Amino acid sequence: MxxxxxxxxxxxxxxxxxxxxxxxxxxxxxxxxxxxxxxxxxxxxxxxxxxxxxxxxxxxxxxxxxxxxxxxxxxxxxxxxxxxxxxxxxxxxxxxxxxxxxxxxxxxxxxxxxxxxxxxxPVFHDDQHGTAVVVLAAMVNALRVVNKEFADVKVVFSGAGASGIACCKILQVMGVENIILADTRGIIYQGRDNLTPAKEEIALTTNPEGIKGDVQEALKGADVFIGLSVANLLTADDIRTMNKDPIVLPMANPDPEILPEEAMRGGAAVVGTGRSDMPNQINNVLAFPGIMRGALDARAERITARMKVAAGFAISDLVPEPTPEEIIPYALNKDVVPAVAKAVADAWQEDTSQ
The missing domain is CATH 3.40.50.10380 (Malic enzyme, N-terminal domain)
Known part of the structure; x- marks a missing residue:
């Protein structure tokens, strides 16, 4: 005693x-x-x-x-x-x-x-940044599969809440310039009524052509669909309006915006969802344990953009030869946390050394 x-x-x-x-x-x-x-x-x-x-x-x-x-x-x-x-x-x-x-x-x-x-x-809102990091990891490898570059793709989001806006911002960091977000009222554009401050801000840097209408209108000619909204939103016909070899990531839970088999029937080249019983599960558990482990190990004072991007690439690197059926590691892969933690800690050191 x-x-x-x-x-x-x-x-x-x-x-x-x-x-x-x-x-x-x-x-x-x-x-x-x-x-x-x-x-x-x-x-x-x-x-x-x-x-x-x-x-x-x-x-x-x-x-x-x-x-x-x-x-x-x-x-x-x-x-x-x-x-x-x-x-x-x-x-x-x-x-x-x-x-x-x-x-x-x-x-x-x-x-x-x-x-x-x-x-x-470090203060980390997982619904925003955990989702964004894992989406980034999936995008890195999905783009490798279809041989496209971040700077060249048009990305459409269904859902403009916390996770949608965070995912949008991390893709902007990666050089994606043509992003359109849609919420329950339709496509977000500058000057639209009923926008929250966060949506007003994101409207300034998205939808460069000022497209109006619904998510189906936004999808025309798009390379990527990312769903963070509601079940059964899209059909195979909607996917057919997208660009060649589209990437479709419908992540609504428990039921996605479109089922993988329906998306593939519409021509999707790569499909990922948030479900563990379907291929390419895009799950935050791939991000938040390793990010916080690395931040604690480095005694970081905050979570920076560099740390989040480093975490995304650490996850994607664990699938060295991605295929349409595997663009992201298994959610409980034991190699993920050490890899992400090291990348995050190293990124903090880079941030503080500048």
């Missing part, structure tokens, strides 16, 4: 007071992550509240531990406004080496993440 608690623990406390950075050496902070949610946008279930979201956050914590040996804790909060969530996370942040934001509805999630970037620890 005298060693583990009083009076011996007092010496450790005094050392941390003397030098706050010593908390990483003398406590478990550097390996602990809070999985924070208000339960307002749980995948496939919607706004089910803090208590309802608890099993999902427990599952996330289990994956962190199993795949990356990170001690993660579900923090399900009864808070509804962005400033409330920001205040709560700020208050608990001294305990944790990183924050994983989860299942927080858009546009609130953008404000929450942006408001926490000065904590000095």
């Amino acid at each position: 005298s060693t583990a608690y009083s009076p011996g623990v007092a010496a450790v406390c005094r050392e941390i007071v003397r030098d706050r950075s010593r908390i990483y050496d003398l406590t478990s902070k550097g390996n602990m992550v809070a999985v924070v949610s208000d339960g307002s946008a749980v995948l496939g279930l919607g706004n089910i509240g803090a208590e309802g979201s608890m099993p999902v956050m427990e599952g996330k914590a289990l994956l962190f531990k199993e795949l990356a040996d990170i001690d993660a804790f579900p923090i399900c909060i009864d808070a509804h406004e962005a400033d409330e969530i920001i205040a709560i996370v700020r208050a608990i942040s001294p305990t944790f080496g990183g924050i994983n934001l989860e299942d927080i509805a858009a546009p609130k999630c953008f404000e929450v993440e942006d408001g926490l970037q000065d904590l000095g620890i």
